[in-house]
Amino acid sequence: MTAAGDGPWLDDAAGRLVRPFTVSNGRTRPTVALDLMSQLMATGATPLGYVGPEHAQxxxxxxxxxxxxxxxxxxxxxxxxxxxxxxxxxxxGALTAKPPAFFHNPTDRSLLEAVLDGLRRQL
Structure with missing residues (x-):
């Protein structure tokens, strides 16, 4: 049985029916340098050829x-x-990528303290 909105790719009892590496055709390295915090945005261009369900999502x-x-x-x-x-x-050309806003030092103590202070104010 599939969960609502997940389509045929997930099964409640078995979990993911397609192994993650098959989604990328066995490729493990992207052709573009992306950080976990890189921002991506659709350009409106339609990709040529087949796009898998994950690409469409x-x-x-x-x-x-x-x-x-x-x-x-x-x-x-x-x-x-x-x-x-x-x-x-x-x-x-269907997406554009922008690197994270901080280039110098992502573990800068003052930056981390500012994030922690902001989180404390939200709680």
Whole structure:
């Protein structure tokens, strides 16, 4: 039995019916350098040739800027597989990729403290 909205790719009892590496045709390295925080957005261009169901889901999801990590979570795929799918769409011009906003030091103590302070205010 499939969960609502998941289509034939997921089964409640068995889990994922298609192994993640088959979704990317066995490829493990994306052709475009993507960070988990890279922002992707659909360009409106239609990819030529066959696009799998995951590619179509990504295009539906990326009407606004969406980070790689969020797309991977939505697709329920490992980040490495998701990056390969995203690189396919970037290569054909259907997506644009923007690197994360911080280039210098993502583990900068002041940045991490500001994030922690913001989270504390939200709780």
């Amino acid at each position: 990504v295009l539906d999801l990326c009407h606004g800027p969406v980070p790689v990590a969020e797309i991977a979570a939505y697709l329920r795929l490992p980040a490495a597989v998701t990056k390969v799918l995203l690189a396919d769409l970037v290569d054909c």
